[in-house]
Amino acid sequence: MAKTAPEIVREVVGRGYEVACCGYYHRSIHQMTPAEFVEDLRRAREALERAAGVPVVGHRVAHGRVGPSDLWVLNALAREGFAYDSSLMPLFRAFREEPWRRFVHRHRSEGGEIWEFPISTIRLFGFDLPIGGGNYLRQFPPFLMRRAVASWDRRFEAPFVMYFHVWELDPSQPRITAAPLLTRIRHYRNLERYEAILSDYFARYRFIGIGEYLGLRGERRREEREERFDPLPWREEGIPVRREPASRPGLEERPGVTIVVPCYNEEQGLTYLANTLTRLEEELGGTYALHFVFVDDGSSDGTGAALERLFGGRPNHTILTHPANEGVAAAILTG
Template identity: 30%
Template sequence: MSVDVEDYFQVWAFSDVVARESWDGYKLRVGETTRRCLDLFEEHNVKATFFTLGWVAERDPSLIRDIINGGHELASHGYDHTKVNQQTRLEFEADIRKTKAILENIAGRPVRGYRAAGFSIDKDTPWAHDALAEAGHQYSSSSHPIAHDHYGDANAAQTPFHPIAGSDFLEAPVATVNILGKRISTAGGGWFRASPLFVSNALIQRAANTLCGPVIFYFHPWEIDPEQPRLNRASAKSKLRHYINLQHMRPKLAKTLAKHPWQRIDQCLGLESA
């Protein structure tokens, strides 16, 4: 189970109408919504991995401590949700090292995991895994191996693999299944909100039965926040992706937490827990 800790106005669906320079002008909701996630996990005795923006951690360090105190894994989501394939290697190296330092200074323990904004480690960034390993990360969960208009490669590996020869560093893709020759996401997020619950749970179970590795699921704190302000100037497509079934997400998620066993990604990958 994983959570991408970012606020509702920081998502890629709204990046063309919300400039990064304007972020401090928005009232933060991510602290409250992430704590709702923590409460939900406690109710269901679930431990998870929280991929957290450095920008958020700087503004709410107590949230980082709440994540750690709940027994969850703290991991990096980069500093300000810039996609990897929109950075040079030097820019990316600076971003991941800055974010890792921010998170570790607050948490007082090592940050092992990383997830790229928009699953943006791909064929255009062959240096990204090397940079992550050199910065001290042990794994990435930055691949969503499906065909999609914003990310993905339908021919990419579906289970954890070592992208660097001679290194223990792991790339752990989020969950997909193969049905009738087509790959389908069962990784959560908007896919989960848009699908009937029985379909989502059947796909999760199929992934558990067929993948040679963990079934990695993700969602965002804003997805259990149906009262969030609406950004009406966004495109119709972006609004559909972002707002679909927000009001049903929390109860669907609660039932899914109860139906399947969940734990932190580092533990699923056999890495030593901090």
């Protein structure tokens, strides 16, 4: 587009949006050698800068994601002088030995350094699952995704990184029926709902571009941003948990541990559970500040009443209720 319709690129810039690079031929990094990747990158950047009239400092791979074996891509981008990339996604158990790569970080190599803005994920049962991508926001139940994003917002200071494709806002696009079934599902499912899904997120949270976040869109904007907050307000090598106010003298300083207990039609077993948790609290309460969250997942028996009877009066116990059964994953996310 930058070569055949440069006026569109100029209009995008004129409306205040950022232009970043996604390659010239839109090829997967796994279909190119490192040398071919750099050649494609330079050609795309040259075309974009000629059309946009502004420097292009951001990048995202055209297909897929950057995994543990693909970090050469970030090295190449750093050597080429790019300021940031947003291609990494720690899916499932990828980067398990480097948990900080789930969050915005500086990638350093001999060729220089570059900011990496990974697509956001949530850790569930030991696996990192995507919650910040266009296809994932369309395919997974909206109420689950909203809870996952809200959980990120509560727990972390690191920015939530989200993307979508422009074509996902066009439900009337031609349908290629000859494509494989999985491809058709991934590409076309829930297109008609996507604008409303995005509008809901835009109403709940404030989103800005990566360049603006880093203060790369002009000196005046950079000065304004430095007055507001540091682009990296967390430990680079650690997990950026949400900061809490410092404890006042005299308050307990035991590390807090929250235990979420999903419940569905568990009335008969709750007395045994209460005894078990009491013993657990006796054994660990001196070391940890325990908090128990019970989620009644739309039970049809007397689970809710039993929870109130057994745990309702305890100060470190919280009882939440789903009006209908939503499954164990949803109950855990609620907790």
